[in-house]
Amino acid sequence: MADAMVRLERCAKHYGAAQALFETDLSVAAGEFVTLLGPSGSGKTTILNLIAGTVMPTAGRVHIEGRDVTGMPVEKRGLGMVFQNYALMPHMTVFENVAFPLRVRRVPEAEIRRRVGEVLDLVRLPGLAARKPRQLSGGQQQRVALARCIVYNPPLILMDEPLGALDKKLREQMQLEIRRLHAALGVTMIYVTHDQEEALTMSDRIVLLNHGRIEQAGTPDEIYFRPRTVFAAGFLGDSSMLDATVSASGAPGRVTLSDGSALAAARCDLPAGARAKAILRPENVSLLRDAGTGHDAAVEGRLIDSIVLGSVVKHHVEIAGGTVIAQELNRRDRAAVRPGDRVRVGWRAEDLLVLAAPD
């Protein structure tokens, strides 16, 4: 891949006996916004540090813009990085903080003044140049950190959970802000988060990690609609998972629940007899109030609870093999159902996903 901004070639990292990252290949195209998503200890920060150069790989090579930078020290790589705790210099003003990388590059004073002013406008922080970081709010500090990062036009910006310390409202606002900067600057961004919503909102591509390995990589839609593993299905979005056994492989396929009832699936790649999880997204499952048409499956179960989440209601229904969540829009005239009621839930065969049960 000639136009790859970053390429990890069979990179691995272990600390003594602890394997932080198993042999991994990863390629990020120029201008792409890639999110490394995973729970803590999944290896996402290790990958970021390998690219930054603050951690050396135990095996494998790191390439940036086509050059092998594996042994190159951090300060020679010319990257940008944004940290969760902002890492602003507390003894410097906002201006001096943003000017720091320019002073390192011996930019003339007049140009420093101009460029710092420009980026502070770009991150919407004009008029705060003389403040010290501790006089700013968390959101403002993170904007300064962004400004300090983009002021020297690095081709690649690494972000290590940059919004982790902010509250929800501010986080959502900053997500859009970072997206806007990404689009405006055309820079490549690699973003680490454990927040699946953040990953879905921001990314061109998500790399999902678990236990030091890439679980699945793809666009947010690919990972959301076509998870390849039970872990991927569980980590992104809500899923109901039913214990099942494959009774017919292929397309269409068929699985059997513990009570012997059969469910049709549009396709099933597992061999007949394999233990599997039948996975349904709540938004694809309906609570059937009447004869209900347009559903390939209609299963009877017992309503455990209905949870109102503002615009939607989630009905937890116990059926053979587990609990299914049926989601519907919260309307004033929705029919009342009570916990304990016998209800029927239905879905279309193509929305039933069959994945191998984890060991």
Place this chain on the structure above:
Amino acid sequence: MRSRHVALFLAPSLLLMAAVFLVPLGQMAATSVDGAALSARAYEELAASTLFRRVLANTFEISLGSMLATLLLGYPIAYHLSRVPPARRAIYMVMVLLPFWTSILVKSFAFTVILGEQGIVNSLLRFAFGPTAALPLLFNRTGAIVGMVHYLLPFMVFPILVSLLAQGSDLHKAARVMGAGRTRIFLRVTLPLSLPGVLAGCVMTLVLSLGSFVTPELLGGRKDLMMANLVDFYTRVSLDWGVSSAIAVILLVLTGMLIVALARLPGEHKLI
């Protein structure tokens, strides 16, 4: 409610300080002006005394010299300690603290063995550079300052170490990612952020050395008399308690003024 609790917890130590420190201090101040007579005799005598002015100058020269030497030796130690893994740091800290746990008398006598005419240092010098290569290291200013620095080092190392450890490692990482080299990171980030610790260490070592007594007495020469030694002289030899109290008061006031001046140095983090 809160302030009452605070008062309750502070009361024992405040009472103790009042009884064994403030009361004697007041008595000393009173003695220096001859009690109710409010006589300035002792101060006038001191103002006219060449010996007193020499000793005053000595005291500040030796103290400031020791403070600077302690800073120059202590900063690299603290810097190194801040960068080693915690397990190894604990071992090194014990080594820094070792002189702290040793009696000052024992240390001073040990230095006579090390620095003396036939001491380890001079024996080595003679062995390496011939019989005339010995240096006068004992019973002079060099001896006094060497002993003081050895005693003061932990008081400098620890405040600096604390201010170095308080700096998040992300700051250094961020500076490196932005392209800064080691020298620039040290001068622009590490050093400025450690200044509060440097200042605290300097104040502490200066205050301790201004009042030092045993070390200049045992390791310094006759010309290295310091204020505390002069107080001792007036108390035990010439039995003029008025003058010795006046010296103590002057030392106290000058030390206080110096601390205030140091603490008000312009900078990011104020001590007071």
